[in-house]
Amino acid sequence: xxxxxxxxxxxxxxxxxxxxxxxxxxxxxxxxxxxxxxxxxxxxxxxxxxxxxxxxxxxxxxxxxxxxxxxxxxxxxxxxxxxxxxxxxxxxxxxxxxxxxxxxxxxxxxxxxxxxxxxxxxxxxxxxxxxxxxxxxxxxxxxxxxxxxxxxxxxxxxxxxxxxxxxx
Amino acid sequence: xxxxxxxxxxxxxxxxxxxxxxxxxxxxxxxxxxxxxxxxxxxxxxxxxxxxxxxxxxxxxxxxxxxxxxxxxxxxxxxxxxxxxxxxxxxxxxxxxxxxxxxxxxxxxxxxxxxxxxxxxxxxxxxxxxxxxxxxxxxxxxxxxxxxxxxxxxxxxxxxxxxxxxxxxxxxxxxxxxxxxxxxxxxxxxxxxxxxxxxxxxxxxxxxxx
Numbered sequence: 198x199x200x201x202x203x204x205x206x207x208x209x210x211x212x213x214x215x216x217x218x219x220x221x222x223x224x225x226x227x228x229x230x231x232x233x234x235x236x237x238x239x240x241x242x243x244x245x246x247x248x249x250x251x252x253x254x255x256x257x258x259x260x261x262x263x264x265x266x267x268x269x270x271x272x273x274x275x276x277x278x279x280x281x282x283x284x285x286x287x288x289x290x291x292x293x294x295x296x297x298x299x300x301x302x303x304x305x306x307x308x309x310x311x312x313x314x315x316x317x318x319x320x321x322x323x324x325x326x327x328x329x330x331x332x333x334x335x336x337x338x339x340x341x342x343x344x345x346x347x348x349x350x351x352x353x354x355x356x357x358x359x360x361x362x363x364x365x
Numbered sequence: 366x367x368x369x370x371x372x373x374x375x376x377x378x379x380x381x382x383x384x385x386x387x388x389x390x391x392x393x394x395x396x397x398x399x400x401x402x403x404x405x406x407x408x409x410x411x412x413x414x415x416x417x418x419x420x421x422x423x424x425x426x427x428x429x430x431x432x433x434x435x436x437x438x439x440x441x442x443x444x445x446x447x448x449x450x451x452x453x454x455x456x457x458x459x460x461x462x463x464x465x466x467x468x469x470x471x472x473x474x475x476x477x478x479x480x481x482x483x484x485x486x487x488x489x490x491x492x493x494x495x496x497x498x499x500x501x502x503x504x505x506x507x508x509x510x511x512x513x514x515x516x517x518x519x520x521x522x523x524x525x526x527x528x529x530x531x532x533x534x535x536x537x538x539x540x541x542x543x544x545x546x547x548x549x550x551x552x553x554x555x556x557x558x559x560x561x562x563x564x565x566x567x568x569x570x571x572x573x574x575x
Binding site for chain 2: 278289309
């Protein structure tokens with residue numbers, strides 16, 4: 198059997214995109230704040246102390262990157278974003294065959310709560326139907342006994358009448 | 366142009382994406398400013414080590430402002446692009462996606478009328494059940510009464526049968542017939558007595574008239 202070529206790489210997940218986008222931002226920012234530009238702005242100092250200028254610049258850029266990366270990590274940790282991103286990727290993947298726009302909260306709680314209550318009401322209805330049926334069946338049987346009992350009483354009364362007449 | 370509140374995303378993430386982006390922007394910007402101030406103060410300090418140089422603090426401040434202005438401009442542009450991508454691709458829920466916690470709305474999209482009909486049906490079933498339950502109680506009550514009545518009637522029947530047994534035991538033949546004969550005779554006797562009474566009344570009357 199033939200395999201249809203190399204497997205298509207899955208589209209990058211949200212976590213991946215997030216990391217890439219942040220890295221790109223940082224890269225471009227650092228590129229913008231180049232040493233040339235820095236030295237150019239602090240020209241007089243650069244002329245005086247080129248090595249020091251370089252060292253100060255390196256520290257500045259390094260510290261800026263570190264701070265930005267730390268902040269991003271903090272946001273990820275606080276919001277539990279890794280987990281949420283993966284979870285959302287899965288949910289989106291499962292819905293990929295849905296073309297219609299999905300339900301969204303209407304903003305009116307009374308409207309939205311209906312659907313949430315329906316499963317409970319359906320269960321309740323099922324239960325009521327069941328016990329009603331059982332009760333009806335039970336009553337049918339008791340009704341039969343009652344009718345039989347009435348016949349028996351009539352029969353007894355007849356027997357007694359017969360005895361009575363025999364003694365007259 | 367209306368602003369998308371991204372409420373559904375907020376439901377999932379626990380925060381509004383725009384708020385998150387704003388927080389990050391402010392943090393980044395603060396770091397940038399902070400770093401620049403540090404740079405400036407370091408340079409100024411170093412300059413103190415060169416007392417005869419002609420560079421003033423004012424010049425350094427100007428340099429810092431120049432660099433910062435440029436950085437801020439670039440920073441804003443780059444951040445804006447990043448924010449756009451994140452809001453569109455990462456911190457968003459596509460329109461066709463329903464969160465699992467909202468499944469009931471897909472499964473049971475009941476309109477107000479349908480919901481009301483369901484509630485009415487349930488109410489009706491409850492009433493029917495109550496009616497059946499009380500009917501059942503009534504039936505069982507009658508059953509109990511019947512038992513008592515049957516017991517009494519059977520007692521009477523037994524008494525009659527007991528009477529027959531006694532007669533049979535004492536061999537009085539057909540006691541029933543003799544008893545019936547007796548009852549009839551005593552009736553005849555009563556009739557005869559009545560006759561005699563009337564006749565004697567008549568005689569007495571005749572005597573009085575005579």
